[in-house]
Every structure is written in structure tokens, then in C-alpha cells.
Amino acid sequence: MVYKGKKWAKIVLIILLSLALLGALVSLGTLNSPLMNKIPLLIMVFVYSMAIYHFGFANSFKDFFIFQNAEITESHQDSKQLMEAEKFWKIIEITKSKSSRDYEKQQFELEKELQKLTVKEVLEFDNKFRALKGEIYNWNFWAAAYIINGGCSDDCFSDFRGWLIGQGKSIFERAIQDIETLSELNETNGGDWEGLSYIPTNVYEKKTGNDMPQGIQENFEIYGEEWDEDEKYLKNKYPKLWAKFGMK
Structure with a gap:
């Protein structure tokens, strides 16, 4: 808690x-024994004195403590x-690459990547993520999710x-241009899409102890x-998606 900037700690x-x-010090002054037996007490005096100086008076720790408190203050703001697009997509690609298309592992990898960022950057990442989700809040994408999953509720579509x-x-932007390109996907995680959206919030709360x-x-x-x-309407409107997923 001290190194998280908690003053009470x-x-x-x-x-x-x-x-x-x-x-x-009391033990050192009252213990009637040879000097060799007092060495552990002398070491204790030295260590505790240095620790008190470090946490109470060292300029380097004061600066660090101020920095930590600045992070915490910033977390409330x-x-x-939005995170810069290039930086955002780089983080996504790293997590995708490290997870070898395992969606649960990708969530774990995203958490590790976001832990490396400041709380402000985590918020910016989440803002970008939300903006992109809103960008594809579109009937074509809902149809794709519906066909791929054999049905799709509001929550399912969000996931x-x-x-x-x-x-x-690449996959995201191509789908915006032509939703039928999603028919090229070979792995859709069996429609188990929940999880990735929650990672930024979880990381933010772990880093700050505060709500996002x-x-x-x-x-x-x-x-x-x-x-x-x-069925006939969907098959005619989205022939490639239906051919790949709708006939299962």
C-alpha cells in the first residue's frame, strides 16, 4: 500500500x-553480553534507521510517492x-499473436499488455474499444452474428x-467495407464471444482500486x-455468410 501511494500506509x-x-536500541543498551552477541541488534538498528530515512525523508522516495499519488488522482479524472489507432491495433495484434487464436488466452494476454500502461492509457484504450464497438452497431453486423451463431440476442451482439x-x-476494416468477408473466418470460437470487452475495466480497477x-x-x-x-431472406441477402455458417 505504501508503494501504491497510500498515505495512511x-x-x-x-x-x-x-x-x-x-x-x-533498548535491547542494545540493556543486554549484558559480549559485542559479538549484539551484532544482530546493531544490524537491526542500522536497517530500521535506513528504512525510516527512506520512507520518511529521502527525496527520491518523496518524488516517487508524489508520482504514485498523481496516478491515483489521475485515475479519478x-x-x-481515444487511444491512437496505430497503438490500439498494435496491442490487439500482440494479444492475438501470443494467444494463437485461443480467445480465452487472448483475454489474458490483453490484461498483461494493459497492465504495462498508465491508468490514463488504459482509459484511452477502453474509449477506443467502445468507439469501435459503436462504429459497427449496424444491422449488417448483427445479421452476421445471427447467421454465424444461429441466433443472436442484444448481449450476444455486444459480445x-x-x-x-x-x-x-484487417478483418475488422474489411468487414466494414463488405460484411460478406466474414465468411472467410475459419474460427468463430463457437459463438462464445464474451470477455474481451471487460478487460480494460478490470485492469483499471486493479491498478487504481477505483471504478472506471x-x-x-x-x-x-x-x-x-x-x-x-x-431463412430465405437471410440466404438471399448474405449468400456467402449463409453458405459458410447458415447451413450448419
Whole structure:
């Protein structure tokens, strides 16, 4: 807690170290024994004294403590700043590469990558993620999720969009240009798409101990041409997707 910038923890630690130092000094003064037997007490006095100096008076630790508190203060501040696209997609590609197309492992890899960032950068990553999910809140993408999964609720579609972002920039942007390109996917994780969207929030809370700020609000106004759940309609409108997934 001291190294996380908690002032109360720093005070408690210095009090405990001071009591330990006092105890060592009293023992050193009252112990009637040869000098060799007092060496452990001398070491204790030295270690506790250096620790008290470090945590209470060292300029280097004061600067570090200020920095940690600045991070915590920053964590409470809202921001709608988006992470730069190149940086965002690089993180996604790293997690995809390291996970070897294992979606659960990709979530673990994303958590590791986000742990390397500042809390502000984690928020910016989440903002970008939400913005991209909102960008594909589109009837064509919902149809694709519906066909691939054999049905898709609101929550399922939200998870699908998060999963699709995790497939990387190339697949994502090609699908925006032509939704039928998703028929080229060979692995869709069996429709188990939940998880990736939650990682930024989890990392933020672990790093700060606070809830994720509101940040950018994901678009929830669906756009595009609404489709009919009728099998013949979907087959005609999305022939490639239906040929790959709809006949299962």
C-alpha cells in the first residue's frame, strides 16, 4: 500500500519501524553480553534507521510517492480521449499473436499488455474499444452474428462486436467495407464471444482500486437496413455468410 501511494500506509509503516528501532536500541543498551552477541541488534538498528530515512525523508522516495499519488488522482479524472489507432491495433495484434487464436488466452494476454500502461492509457484504450464497438452497431453486423451463431440476442451482439475487434484491424476494416468477408473466418470460437470487452475495466480497477470513469459513451443507435429473420431472406441477402455458417 505504501508503494501504491497510500498515505495512511506510509504513516503506519514509519510508526512500526520507529517502534522496532526503539526496541532494538533498548535491547542494545540493556543486554549484558559480549559485542559479538549484539551484532544482530546493531544490524537491526542500522536497517530500521535506513528504512525510516527512506520512507520518511529521502527525496527520491518523496518524488516517487508524489508520482504514485498523481496516478491515483489521475485515475479519478474522466476523459474522452481515444487511444491512437496505430497503438490500439498494435496491442490487439500482440494479444492475438501470443494467444494463437485461443480467445480465452487472448483475454489474458490483453490484461498483461494493459497492465504495462498508465491508468490514463488504459482509459484511452477502453474509449477506443467502445468507439469501435459503436462504429459497427449496424444491422449488417448483427445479421452476421445471427447467421454465424444461429441466433443472436442484444448481449450476444455486444459480445460479438468485442470479439470481432479482437480479430484485428484487417478483418475488422474489411468487414466494414463488405460484411460478406466474414465468411472467410475459419474460427468463430463457437459463438462464445464474451470477455474481451471487460478487460480494460478490470485492469483499471486493479491498478487504481477505483471504478472506471464514464469515458466515451458507446453508440447504441443502430443504423443500416434492418433485416428479416426469415431463412430465405437471410440466404438471399448474405449468400456467402449463409453458405459458410447458415447451413450448419
